[in-house]
Amino acid sequence: MNSLVRAGFSFAKNAVVSTSIRSISITRQLNLKELRERTEGSTLVVEGVTVPSPRTNLLVRAEDLAGFEPSEGTAEKPCYMCSLGLDVKHTDVLILSQFVRSDGCMLPRRITGLCKRQQKKIGKLVTMAQKAGLMINLTPANCQKDPKKRRLYKKFNTYFDEKTIFMWRIPKPTDRFKR
Amino acid sequence: MSAVKRVQQWATFARTWHVFDCKWQDPYESAGVIKKYLMGLHKPIYHPMNDCGDVVVCINSREIALRGNDWRQRAYFHHTGYPGGATWTLAWELHSKDPTMIIKKAVYRALKGNLQRRHTMERLLIYPGETIPDDIKQNITNQIRQIRLVPTRLDHIPEEEVQKYPKVMEYPEDYVLK
Ligand SMILES: [Zn+2]
Numbered sequence: 001m002n003s004l005v006r007a008g009f010s011f012a013k014n015a016v017v018s019t020s021i022r023s024i025s026i027t028r029q030l031n032l033k034e035l036r037e038r039t040e041g042s043t044l045v046v047e048g049v050t051v052p053s054p055r056t057n058l059l060v061r062a063e064d065l066a067g068f069e070p071s072e073g074t075a076e077k078p079c080y081m082c083s084l085g086l087d088v089k090h091t092d093v094l095i096l097s098q099f100v101r102s103d104g105c106m107l108p109r110r111i112t113g114l115c116k117r118q119q120k121k122i123g124k125l126v127t128m129a130q131k132a133g134l135m136i137n138l139t140p141a142n143c144q145k146d147p148k149k150r151r152l153y154k155k156f157n158t159y160f161d162e163k164t165i166f167m168w169r170i171p172k173p174t175d176r177f178k179r
Numbered sequence: 180m181s182a183v184k185r186v187q188q189w190a191t192f193a194r195t196w197h198v199f200d201c202k203w204q205d206p207y208e209s210a211g212v213i214k215k216y217l218m219g220l221h222k223p224i225y226h227p228m229n230d231c232g233d234v235v236v237c238i239n240s241r242e243i244a245l246r247g248n249d250w251r252q253r254a255y256f257h258h259t260g261y262p263g264g265a266t267w268t269l270a271w272e273l274h275s276k277d278p279t280m281i282i283k284k285a286v287y288r289a290l291k292g293n294l295q296r297r298h299t300m301e302r303l304l305i306y307p308g309e310t311i312p313d314d315i316k317q318n319i320t321n322q323i324r325q326i327r328l329v330p331t332r333l334d335h336i337p338e339e340e341v342q343k344y345p346k347v348m349e350y351p352e353d354y355v356l357k
Pocket of ligand 1: 078080081
């Protein structure tokens, strides 16, 4: 239903704004791009430069690791974070910083390619890390870049408990007696 | 009593001075540990009637970390005794006024409320910063292990190391870098 609505919407849009249609292309037009702005005299030139992804060589996938066993029988393939099975904490800023933009905003799910549960979990972990001031260099430009300069209660150190992310999923101690 | 036995006797009953770094530590979790050393519960010779408690010096009490919303949700109650003399101070207000008070109250609460409590608290020394007076520093012989790991900020990690760290997420092909 959702895709039907989207298809209908895009068809209507293409019918109205026919100039934006790009139906045929010989080369691959879409690639990882970087927007560069420069001024030539009095004109501002904004160009999209195709760049190779800096992450391709460092990428870790569960399929490439030794001792990987693909799950059998299930049609649903787990996403890459589920199959890696990492226990990510909100203090693991080296992992969490891969999921954010340069202004510290969490990337949407169509870009991260996570499943819904992992997207929610990583998003909350990013929020925790930002509130704790651990990714202070990945903040909007008007930020003072120092957690101690925040106002009121925000200037003191705060840590978070990762169990609170999916609080309603935590089994009670009596649940082990259930079938 | 031989010379060796005499020294063993002194060493057993001497007060040890411990230092505890409160940086990024939860005061209510660390109070349980500090209490153990203050009362001497970690010693095999412990007995309530036996004065075997140690001295604990807490440093960096300004850098303590509270969990979640605690800075703005935890309130400290005080009553002057006069009508209308009740006050509720939030944790962050109390900490801005006196950065040693939260850890002091946490340890005071962790101790059992008996006549010994005030005397045990006399052996707890708290400093908001890293500096300790020299006459106290020269007694310290032991350090208490921290409970929580001190987190590292991303901007304190060298840029090169961040670049070289194994990556999990790959950008889609049509992504515009921002
Ligand atoms: Zn998943």
